[in-house]
Amino acid sequence: MKVFWGGWFAALGIVVSSVQAIAGGGAAANQLLFMEVKGVTRLSVSGNPLPLVITKAGDALSPVSVIDGSTHYSLVTNLENVRISASINRQMPQGTSLSVRLESLRGTSCGEVDLSQATSPRVLVSRIGRGTEQGSRIFYTFSASREIREMQSQSRTITLTLTD
Amino acid sequence: MKSRLLYALFFMLAPGAAFGQEASAVQTVTFSVRVEHRSALSALKAQHGEKITRTIELPRGSEPSQAPGGLNGVSYAGKSSTGDDRTSVNVQKEPENNIRQGKQPRCVITVTE
Numbered sequence: 001m002k003v004f005w006g007g008w009f010a011a012l013g014i015v016v017s018s019v020q021a022i023a024g025g026g027a028a029a030n031q032l033l034f035m036e037v038k039g040v041t042r043l044s045v046s047g048n049p050l051p052l053v054i055t056k057a058g059d060a061l062s063p064v065s066v067i068d069g070s071t072h073y074s075l076v077t078n079l080e081n082v083r084i085s086a087s088i089n090r091q092m093p094q095g096t097s098l099s100v101r102l103e104s105l106r107g108t109s110c111g112e113v114d115l116s117q118a119t120s121p122r123v124l125v126s127r128i129g130r131g132t133e134q135g136s137r138i139f140y141t142f143s144a145s146r147e148i149r150e151m152q153s154q155s156r157t158i159t160l161t162l163t164d
Numbered sequence: 165m166k167s168r169l170l171y172a173l174f175f176m177l178a179p180g181a182a183f184g185q186e187a188s189a190v191q192t193v194t195f196s197v198r199v200e201h202r203s204a205l206s207a208l209k210a211q212h213g214e215k216i217t218r219t220i221e222l223p224r225g226s227e228p229s230q231a232p233g234g235l236n237g238v239s240y241a242g243k244s245s246t247g248d249d250r251t252s253v254n255v256q257k258e259p260e261n262n263i264r265q266g267k268q269p270r271c272v273i274t275v276t277e
Contacts, residue, residue, distance in 0.1 A: 157190055
């Protein structure tokens with residue numbers, strides 16, 4: 001997990017004036033106070049999903065896709081209208097696809113999003129409001145066309161990003 | 165005083181607003197496609213999602229153990245040749261009097277999964 005704390009929130013400069021008025025003469029002293037509330041975005045996942053294995057029996061009844069929902073994500077933000085997007089480090093092999101769906105209580109899930117070619121980020125959840133979300137499930141679906149008879153185990157890295 | 169205000173303005177604009185906020189998490193997804201040599205019976209079971217019963221009649225004179233692997237991989241007890249569990253396997257032969265009449269015994273295997 002990578003956490004980046006930045007100063008999105010505006011620094012507030014307040015001029016505090018202390019004026020002493022003295023009849024017949026005066027003296028003034030000014031102070032500048034800086035206050036800041038930093039924007040917070042944190043995102044974490046519970047681990048890696050279980051291996052997605054399609055088992056084919058060599059007939060038309062074989063399943064062609066499998067789903068894993070064994071992992072969860074949690075987030076914290078004090079910002080409004082943030083979103084979660086995802087990208088894959090390398091395209092999926094020809095004839096296969098990988099999609100992901102994130103449950104969300106604080107935002108709007110975009111449903112199942114195909115990441116097969118998504119080397120640039122795709123939005124999974126949008127309009128996430130200020131607050132926390134814990135233990136929301138991540139669903140991965142791996143599909144293979146019927147032409148794929150057998151394929152050795154491969155892996156891809158999925159990067160989930162919480163951003164404003 | 166003027167320089168202080170400029171300083172304040174810099175801090176108001178520079179740090180976060182220019183670059184936005186970002187946090188990320190990484191998952192590794194592993195996937196593969198395997199071929200499993202299952203019996204046709206198992207495939208039917210997978211299709212129906214419930215127990216099924218099939219009756220297989222072997223050629224006259226056959227023993228249950230002679231059920232060829234191509235005929236759904238049936239064996240006459242316990243597990244099939246492909247290792248599928250069977251909850252019930254029933255082997256019947258024709259009554260003895262049929263055999264005495266010169267007929268070869270008929271072998272019927274009923275398999276329930």
